[in-house]
Amino acid sequence: MDIWEKTGFSVRDKYIFLSAVAAGPIWVAMDFFVNTMHIPGDEAIATALTVFILAGIFTGRYLAELLLIRFKDLQRLTFLITAIFIVAGIVLFSQLAFPFEGSAAVHLLLSWVPFTITLMSLGMLIKVVRAIGRNELMEARSQAAHNKSELHLLQSQLSPHFLFNTLNNLYGLSITQHEKIPPLLLKLSDLLRYSVYDASETFVPLKEEQTYIDNYIEFEKIRIGDRLVLTNDIEKVVDPAVKIAPMLLIIFIENAFKHSKNTADENIHIEISLKTWQNLILFSIKNSRSIAAKKETILDKNSGFGLVNVKKRLELLYPGSHELKIEETDTSYLVILRLNAK
Incomplete structure (x- = not known):
């Protein structure tokens, strides 16, 4: 049983709780970033960025749920999402380190688009990795139950096998x-x-x-x-x-x-x-x-x-x-x- 089920939390309550816990550190990091960039209205922008980050991550988790329905090979799916996450992160880091001086449209394309893709990929990666862990746990439990059942069957066969051999010996001795x-x-x-x-x-x-x-x-x-x-x-x-x-x-x-x-x-x-x-x-x-x-x-x-x-x-x-x-x-x-x- 999941820990959330034990405490009576619904899925919605779980997401609200996790969002509230993650929002604090993310807001502090965004506020520090905005202050470093000397952007006015730092608190409002930090709040907007925090909401945007959380929305991107949870959108990625939702997309991962849709992908999990179609794709059975979770290992390959994880590799694909990780590759997208790394590429988008590299593009975003390059744009932050060496900002593009051209048109605003290209600047938007080279900064906010990879930023959005990175957030969604991160959410997808978290969901898929958790699904892999859950599947491995279910397989391990299933294998353990199978082994336990097989072991009990093997152990239950020992006494009849021994008794069968012994009675055969006793029959021969009873005659001679x-x-x-x-x-x-x-x-x-x-x-x-x-x-x-x-x-x-x-x-x-x-x-x-x-x-x-x-x-x-x-x-x-x-x-x-x-x-x-x-x-x-x-x-x-x-x-x-x-x-x-x-x-x-x-x-x-x-x-x-x-x-x-x-x-x-x-x-x-x-x-x-x-x-x-x-x-x-x-x-x-x-x-x-x-x-x-x-x-x-x-x-x-x-x-x-x-x-x-x-x-x-x-x-x-x-x-x-x-x-x-x-x-x-x-x-x-x-x-x-x-x-x-x-």
Whole structure:
């Protein structure tokens, strides 16, 4: 909302107020100019010049409104008006510095005409520049609203995606190792509570995200059992001021466990590192894999959803302040992420 609308001013009241505020300094400047030129009746002439200047500026603003209806390219229109303003100003300054000694008609043409054009161009320039600023502000607000809507959509997709993958795993275990189901359901309850309720904010304390990651790792330890060889180098963060986007890192951790389960080796090797340094969050995860697991990933139509989701969230939440590197071989998959802490 415009400041004038907040105070109850109409458009007419706004222009009257601005004219009254500008009239004082302009009158003082014109009175000084008339006195310098030793013209009699200085106060009356200064008043007339002040009215003329204000009328020229507001006439230029009105003409700019008419031009804005026709011309969409405001940048070119601004350039054109500025060029006219500069040329008219140069002609006017030249005439004042070196007055023409010929006929009165030519003198009028070389002084008052460029003076009038300069005033109107100034009014047009003010109007167009303000319109450009207003358009940029509206575009920025529209883009921010779009980004916020897209971000909420991406965040709302995380919990169903996680739940879908987890239920698939539980189904397999219920057939072959049903004794693991009760403790897994307890861990799953904690995980879902965080993803549904606690992760609704745009940014959360990193220590809360670490607790969620720890619960997920414990969940996978129960599910995989002795086959898992885990190197866990997660630095404990206690400062609640260090924040991160919720469920951002868990996508990479979940993928590491999911895509390493079919490795040809007897054991599943996963290395996780999470550290903070100055204002940076440094995360890396590496998991073993096999060609069979790679083929399964390609055939799985949902396999790329999490990675696409997290890349979009990084672009929206950490524009220009993150670096994601993924290295993939037939036997391993490595993710390195650096981002600025919020």
